[in-house]
Amino acid sequence: MTRSASHHGAPERARLEEHSANLGRPGEDPFLWLEDIEGNDALRLVKERNAKTEAVLRTDRRLQIESGILEILDSQERIPTVVQRGEYLYNFWTDAGHERGIWRRTTWESYRSDTPEWDMLIDVDALGAAEGVKWVWKGANVLYPSRDRALVSLSRGGSDADVTREFDLTTREFIEDGFFREESKGGITWADTTGATTFVFTDTGEGSLTRSGYPRTVRQWTRGTPLESSELVYEGETDDMYIGAAADHTPGFERSFVQRAIAFYETEVFELREGELRHIPVPSSADASVWREWLLIHLRDPWVSGEATYPADALLAIGYEDFLAGSADFTMLFTPGPHVSLAALTVTRHHVVVTVLEDVVNRLEILTPPARTDTGADDDGGWRRRALDLDVGDGGAAIERFATISVSPVDQKESDELWVSTQGFLTPSTLSLLTLDDGGNAVSLESLKSLPAFFDAEGMEVTQHFATSKDGTRIPYFQVAPAGFTADGTTPTILYGYGGFEVSLLPGYNPAMGRAWLARGGVYVVANIRGGGEYGPAWHQAALKQNRRRAYEDFAAVARDLVDRGVTAPDRLGAQGASNGGLLVTNMLTQYPELFGAIVCQVPLTDMKRYSHMLAGASWMAEYGDPDDPEQWEYIRTFSPYHLAEVGRDYPPVLFTTSTRDDRVHPGHARKMAAKLAGMGYDVTYWENIEGGHGGAATSSQRARMSALAYEFLWQRLG
Numbered sequence: 001m002t003r004s005a006s007h008h009g010a011p012e013r014a015r016l017e018e019h020s021a022n023l024g025r026p027g028e029d030p031f032l033w034l035e036d037i038e039g040n041d042a043l044r045l046v047k048e049r050n051a052k053t054e055a056v057l058r059t060d061r062r063l064q065i066e067s068g069i070l071e072i073l074d075s076q077e078r079i080p081t082v083v084q085r086g087e088y089l090y091n092f093w094t095d096a097g098h099e100r101g102i103w104r105r106t107t108w109e110s111y112r113s114d115t116p117e118w119d120m121l122i123d124v125d126a127l128g129a130a131e132g133v134k135w136v137w138k139g140a141n142v143l144y145p146s147r148d149r150a151l152v153s154l155s156r157g158g159s160d161a162d163v164t165r166e167f168d169l170t171t172r173e174f175i176e177d178g179f180f181r182e183e184s185k186g187g188i189t190w191a192d193t194t195g196a197t198t199f200v201f202t203d204t205g206e207g208s209l210t211r212s213g214y215p216r217t218v219r220q221w222t223r224g225t226p227l228e229s230s231e232l233v234y235e236g237e238t239d240d241m242y243i244g245a246a247a248d249h250t251p252g253f254e255r256s257f258v259q260r261a262i263a264f265y266e267t268e269v270f271e272l273r274e275g276e277l278r279h280i281p282v283p284s285s286a287d288a289s290v291w292r293e294w295l296l297i298h299l300r301d302p303w304v305s306g307e308a309t310y311p312a313d314a315l316l317a318i319g320y321e322d323f324l325a326g327s328a329d330f331t332m333l334f335t336p337g338p339h340v341s342l343a344a345l346t347v348t349r350h351h352v353v354v355t356v357l358e359d360v361v362n363r364l365e366i367l368t369p370p371a372r373t374d375t376g377a378d379d380d381g382g383w384r385r386r387a388l389d390l391d392v393g394d395g396g397a398a399i400e401r402f403a404t405i406s407v408s409p410v411d412q413k414e415s416d417e418l419w420v421s422t423q424g425f426l427t428p429s430t431l432s433l434l435t436l437d438d439g440g441n442a443v444s445l446e447s448l449k450s451l452p453a454f455f456d457a458e459g460m461e462v463t464q465h466f467a468t469s470k471d472g473t474r475i476p477y478f479q480v481a482p483a484g485f486t487a488d489g490t491t492p493t494i495l496y497g498y499g500g501f502e503v504s505l506l507p508g509y510n511p512a513m514g515r516a517w518l519a520r521g522g523v524y525v526v527a528n529i530r531g532g533g534e535y536g537p538a539w540h541q542a543a544l545k546q547n548r549r550r551a552y553e554d555f556a557a558v559a560r561d562l563v564d565r566g567v568t569a570p571d572r573l574g575a576q577g578a579s580n581g582g583l584l585v586t587n588m589l590t591q592y593p594e595l596f597g598a599i600v601c602q603v604p605l606t607d608m609k610r611y612s613h614m615l616a617g618a619s620w621m622a623e624y625g626d627p628d629d630p631e632q633w634e635y636i637r638t639f640s641p642y643h644l645a646e647v648g649r650d651y652p653p654v655l656f657t658t659s660t661r662d663d664r665v666h667p668g669h670a671r672k673m674a675a676k677l678a679g680m681g682y683d684v685t686y687w688e689n690i691e692g693g694h695g696g697a698a699t700s701s702q703r704a705r706m707s708a709l710a711y712e713f714l715w716q717r718l719g
Contacts, residue, residue, distance in 0.1 A: 049688070264622040400424040516708070571597040606641050
């Protein structure tokens with residue numbers, strides 16, 4: 001009996017085939033009925049599978065892992081991440097007593113203490129209980145500069161679709177006749193500083209959504225008037241991905257913008273000026289932002305402007321009004337290289353801060369523009385550049401070699417202060433306050449908060465390695481090994497990957513993984529495969545559409561390298577991924593089954609023939625291609641695991657997890673793939689959380705259970 005046969009495979013296969021014959025479309029897709037998200041038959045099967053999974057994975061070890069993860073998620077020692085709005089620091093917080101969370105605020109003086117005093121604004125648990133809705137917090141937009149009201153967004157069960165209500169920060173009550181956006185994907189934001197108008201982009205009836213289910217129009221909505229009578233600012237096309245708007249309220253630089261996302265990597269930006277929309281003529285593949293008097297452009301593709309050619313991944317700067325007047329006098333603020341890419345940028349009152357990756361290790365630079373005269377000319381003609389110096393003040397502790405340093409502005413309109421967060425695989429997160437002077441020099445670094453060590457990392461080691469993919473490309477990966485690790489090929493190992501949408505996987509502190517896996521003797525590996533953004537746009541574009549196989553070849557190369565180096569063996573190696581990473585690891589199951597002993601596939605895509613017709617799937621065709629085009633389907637089918645699965649292969653056991661309330665990646669992907677594999681007799685474990693959205697879980701207890709199920713499954717199969 002091969003590992004692919006399960007003890008309940010034959011009866012389940014017979015039952016599924018019978019059900020499909022009754023409810024599916026024979027000859028087309030026998031499991032189409034599982035796409036009925038709230039269908040009685042589909043949910044009945046979900047509950048049956050959940051019960052089986054709970055019976056198999058409910059062990060003492062699983063319960064210990066779950067309890068340990070929940071302790072971390074509800075710990076009062078976590079860092080309360082805050083944003084400054086006026087005189088207050090705002091935070092959203094969950095713990096054992098507030099499962100769905102509280103929105104609260106405090107002062108700087110109090111936040112600096114070991115036990116800040118918090119002023120609670122909204123208790124989401126109490127609100128949900130009063131209204132009979134399992135609300136999940138989605139964020140708040142506080143009005144500038146008065147800070148006396150906010151637009152608060154909440155979703156049912158964690159879905160992307162949410163509602164927005166206006167909240168009075170003085171009375172701590174929702175405003176009965178205030179702005180209210182009905183449940184939909186989209187948003188609403190302040191259009192002015194008085195609170196009299198908003199920009200709203202949402203479902204307003206027939207024809208108002210794109211094919212992807214996102215808003216197609218932007219309206220300017222005046223307080224006290226019906227939404228249906230609001231002024232139409234912009235209307236996109238049905239095949240566009242998303243239409244949105246935002247207002248910049250920086251004093252002296254007040255502007256409003258409309259963004260038309262044509263596809264995932266193609267956007268047009270317009271400024272709304274004196275009632276007219278003016279297109280900002282930057283490449284549609286670039287990321288453009290207007291900062292005070294400057295236009296910043298991050299290129300995805302090479303760009304010829306004037307007599308100059310700028311490479312992909314370059315960061316350009318030019319005076320905004322100069323550019324609109326026809327100038328092409330750009331300054332290149334970042335120049336990419338073979339091993340160097342631009343990962344992120346943020347701005348303060350006087351500076352641009354860029355995050356640079358060099359072989360997936362990050363560093364930061366401060367860029368300071370020249371002063372501008374009344375005529376618009378530069379007073380000294382050049383931008384100043386300096387490396388970010390963190391060796392100042394009481395927060396300048398030594399930083400782990402592979403640590404990730406991230407920054408964000410405290411108040412980009414008015415100050416040059418930055419939140420600085422540092423963390424590594426084995427280094428708990430710290431939060432500091434960095435102050436820059438007008439010249440971009442770090443003048444102080446104040447340590448504010450630090451996370452305790454939630455697992456014992458003594459003797460553990462982080463190393464970076466490079467595997468060689470099928471076409472000769474070097475693929476970096478991080479390896480985190482437990483204390484006393486010996487490369488004898490016997491250590492249970494998790495290989496985690498994503499490989500899509502320009503997402504870079506950087507070192508970070510994951511205490512749940514550390515406690516559940518590393519502390520129990522497992523090795524953890526993160527693969528930086530193509531499709532991600534670790535080496536800039538070219539790294540991502542190398543695995544798009546017809547080249548998708550490269551991401552899978554890269555991941556397979558890392559798996560082989562782990563075996564060749566003696567870290568583990570195929571029967572001790574597990575693959576784990578979520579969303580696009582779920583598509584990745586399900587392709588490992590169907591295309592490289594000999595390399596793995598188990599697969600954990602979370603909120604995945606699997607059916608690449610129908611993905612563009614399921615929820616937000618159409619928005620990802622720039623990544624995968626259009627399966628309705630016969631020519632494109634020919635290559636898409638080569639990475640559609642739902643169509644690649646076949647009888648008689650030696651597939652490793654697989655765990656699928658998803659959420660009924662995931663309205664981004666349809667739960668039908670996981671349901672159908674699990675049903676098809678189970679019907680073929682393979683070893684399939686399945687768990688579907690009833691709420692949780694694309695994150696898979698809506699509360700800490702749900703997150704702890706979902707994580708514990710995955711780790712217990714891997715320990716049973718690999719340990």
